[in-house]
Amino acid sequence: MTRGYEYEYDTLLLSHYAIAFGVESGGFTVQTSGSVGYRADAATANLARSIAQEYYNVSTDEIYGYVYGGSGGSLEVVGAAEKTFGVWDGCLVLIQATPMSIPYNWGMRAFGGLIFGNKSAEVIDAVQPGSTVDLTSVSDDLEQAVLEEVTALGVPLEGWEDWNAIVGNRTQLFQTLKDITVPMIQNMDPTYADDFWTKDGYAGAEQSALGERFRAALVEFNSTVVSAVAYEQGLTTEFVLGHVPENVADTVGLGFSVMVNNIIQSFSGRLDSKTRAVYILGGAPDEVLQALVPGARIVIDNRWYLAAHTFYRHQVPPKESGFYAFDYLRDDAGEPLYPQRSTLIGPLITQSTTGGATHTGNISMKAIALQTLLDFDAFPWHADWYSKQVAQAKGGIEDHYRLYFGENADHAMHRLGAPFTKRLVDWTGLYEQHLRDLSAWVEHGIEPPAPTNYTGENGQVRIPSAAPKRKGIQPVVELLVNDTKRVKVRPGERTEFDVKAEVPTGLGQIVALELDAYGTGGYVKKDFEVGEALSIRFSHVYEQPGVYISGVRVTSHREGNTMTGIALAWNMDRVRVIVN
DSSP: EEEEEEEOSSSSSSSSSHHHHHHHHEEEEEEEOOOOSSHHHHHHHHHHHHHHHHHHHHOGGGGEEEEEEEEHHHHHHHHHHHOOOOOSSEEEEEEEETTTTTTTTHHHHHHOOOOHTTTEEEEEHHHHHOOOGGGGGGGOOOHHHHHHHHHTTOOOOOGGGGGGHHSTTTOOHHHHHIHHHHHHHHHHOOHHHHHHHHHHHHHHTTSSHHHHHHHHHOOOOEEEEEEEEEOOGOOOOEEEEEETTOEEEEEEOOOOOEETEEEEEEOOEEEEETTTTTEHHHHHHHHHHHEEEEEEEEEEOOOOOOOHGGGGOOOOOOOGOOOOOGGGGGGGTTTTTSOOSSOHHHHHHHHHTTTTTOOOOOOOOOOEEEEEOSSSSSHHHHHHHHHHHHHHHOOOOTTTEEEEEEOOOOOOOOOOTHHHHHHOOOHHHHHHHHHHHHHHHHHHHHOOOOOOOOOOEETTEEEOHHHHHHSSOOOOOEEEETTTTEEEETTTTEEEEEEEEEEOSOOEEEEEEEEEESSSSSEEOOOOBBBBBEEEEEEEEEOOOOEEEEEEEEEEEEOSSSSSOOSSEEEOOOOOEEOO
C-alpha cells in the first residue's frame, strides 16, 4: 500500500517541507503548476498513480490519493471533491474561500482601514492581551458603526492587532484592491462607480459623515504627457505628467485613463507624485500604450478604487444560499439595506477557479477542513457555512466531513519566523497531522479525532477555553503573569509566569515549551517533563522599562516525538508586562 498527496496551489516549486512530509508519512507528493480548476491536477494525479503502480509493483487499488490546498487552492479542492469520482480518495480543505469571498473580503478590510485612518496605535493597544482599553473608547460613532459592520461580516476582531496586514499594505491589500478587485468589477459591472458617486443608497453619494469621509478621500485631476519612454513598436513603459496637484500624496489607489480612437480606456500605473512620473503596470493593451505620447491627455482619479471598498453592500446573496453573515446587511423584513446590483459577481468568479463547482457540498470523497481563527482573507465562518452545505447535501456529515479550527493562526500558510511568531503560530503541522488522520480514515476506517467545538455569533467564531470541551487536535495553552493577564513591575523585579497546557485526550504529548519574554517572536526553550499536560512556574527579570507582550509557545506531537519537525501542533498564549 502507498499513497500520494497532491498540493493545490499555483507555485512553481513544491516546498521541501511538503516533500519531507510525504516521505515521513509513507507516500509521495504531487503538484501541478500553472493550472486553474481541477482538471489538470486530476490528470497529474492519474499519471502519478500509474507511475507509483509501476514503481511499487502494486495494483491501483493499493494506491490512495489525497488532494489538499488553502485559500484560492481551497476552491480547486472543492472543485475536485464535488466534480471528480475515483481520482482522489480524500481531501483537506484549508482556510476556505466561498463564492462570497472574492472580491468582497478585500473591500471590507480596506473599508475598515479607510475609516479608522491613523488610529492604528490605539486600535492595536485595544485588542492586544492585557488591554484596559475598549475599542469603543478610541473610536467615534462612524468608526464604531464600520467596525460593527465588518466584524459582523467576518473580519476577525482580534486580527486588528496586525494592523498592517488586516487593513494596511503588508499583504499587498491596496494593490489587490486596485489591480484585481477594480478590474473584476469594471468588467462585470461597468456602471457601478458612477452609481456609487451619484445615486442614493451608495456611500459616495450619501449626505452623512461616511459620505463626507469618502468625498474627502477622492482624488481627481487631469494632466498631459510631457515626455515618454517607449519600448519596441512605440509601446510606452513610463511617462512624465506636466502637472500633479500638491495635495496628491497618497497615490496607491489612483487609476489612469486615456482617449484611444475616441474611446476612454483605462490602464494600471504607479504615480511618483514628486517626479510626476507614471510607471505603467502590466495588462494594458498595445493601442493604449501607443497612445501615451507627449501631448496625450490623461485622467487620473481614485473613483473606482474608493467605490470598491463597499461594493459588498450591493452584493447581498439570496437568503436561501445560507451566507448568514450577510444578513447584517438586511433590514428587519429581510430585504437588503442598500441598492443591489443586477449581477452577483462572486459566485461567477469562484466558478472560474473551481472548474465549475458551485459549493453544493455534495462531495464524492471524505473531507477534513481546517480554518484558522485569525484569518483576515478567508473568514472563519466560511468553513462553518460549507459544513452546513455538506450536511444538507449528504444528509449529515458524520461519515463524510470533519471541521477543525486553529487558534492563534491566520492566512499565512507557510513556515513562520520572527517577528510574526510573537502573535502567531505556524499551523503547517496541524494540517500535516490532519492529512495523516485523513489517510487513516480512508484506508483503515479509523475515525478522525473529535472536531473542534465552536459557536458562531455576529460573524465571529468562538471556541471553548478548556481542552476537554474544545476538542480538536491543537493543545490549549494558558499563560498568567503574577496570577493575572496584566502586571506592572519595576526594572529588576522578579516576574512570575504560570503556564498551563493540555493536549486533547489521547492526541499525543507536549514536546516543547518556549518563552518569548520580550514579545519579539524570539523564543527560548524552557525545561519541562514531556506529557499530555503541564503546569509549570518560572520567573524572569526585566531590566529595561517598556511594555512587553510576553508569550509562551507550546508544541505537541501525536506520538510524543521530540526530534521531528513534521506534524507538530503549536499553540500559544500571551500577557502584558509593563516595566516602569
